[in-house]
Amino acid sequence: MEEQKFNKFLRKSINSLLVANAIILGGIDILLGTAHHIVSPKIANQERLESLLDVERKNAGIADDIEVKAYLGNESCAEKVRDKSYEITIAKHFPFNDTCALRHELYHVAGGHCDDMHNFKNSYFGRLGNTVKFLWIYEPEAVIYSATGIKLRNLPLVGSNGER
Numbered sequence: 210m211e212e213q214k215f216n217k218f219l220r221k222s223i224n225s226l227l228v229a230n231a232i233i234l235g236g237i238d239i240l241l242g243t244a245h246h247i248v249s250p251k252i253a254n255q256e257r258l259e260s261l262l263d264v265e266r267k268n269a270g271i272a273d274d275i276e277v278k279a280y281l282g283n284e285s286c287a288e289k290v291r292d293k294s295y296e297i298t299i300a301k302h303f304p305f306n307d308t309c310a311l312r313h314e315l316y317h318v319a320g321g322h323c324d325d326m327h328n329f330k331n332s333y334f335g336r337l338g339n340t341v342k343f344l345w346i347y348e349p350e351a352v353i354y355s356a357t358g359i360k361l362r363n364l365p366l367v368g369s370n371g372e373r
């Protein structure tokens with residue numbers, strides 16, 4: 210097989226495998242996540258979100274020199290805006306507008322997951338590595354933390370020690 214064809218074949222195979230994994234892990238995440246979303250306290254407005262953010266960012270171990278802003282929006286996600294600055298969006302719709310979702314996204318910030326996504330988004334293998342890490346490590350860890358409060362590694366990986 211020509212190298213170019215082989216690379217295309219390899220990428221297609223890897224992508225298919227990732228989709229299969231996403232379906233399996235996604236199912237586990239949805240089951241655990243949904244179960245917890247049902248009981249987690251709801252966030253009705255921006256004011257409530259900000260007061261919870263003050264408490265929960267400390268619980269996640271995020272240092273004071275890291276800026277984290279949070280908003281209510283269409284879906285929950287976290288992203289790095291620039292050095293030491295992150296933005297979290299929490300889905301405003303029931304049942305996902307809750308503390309569980311906020312804790313989940315804060316874990317992504319504290320764990321340095323947003324930094325990885327930010328740094329490697331422009332290369333295929335960078336994105337591929339991120340997708341694998343995301344599915345097998347980051348997402349399950351964030352789901353476990355948001356549902357139980359258990360941190361599977363020492364956090365934070367971002368903070369006043371000069372990293373990230």
Ligand SMILES: [Zn+2]
Nearest residue numbers: 313317348351
């Ligand atoms: Zn997540």
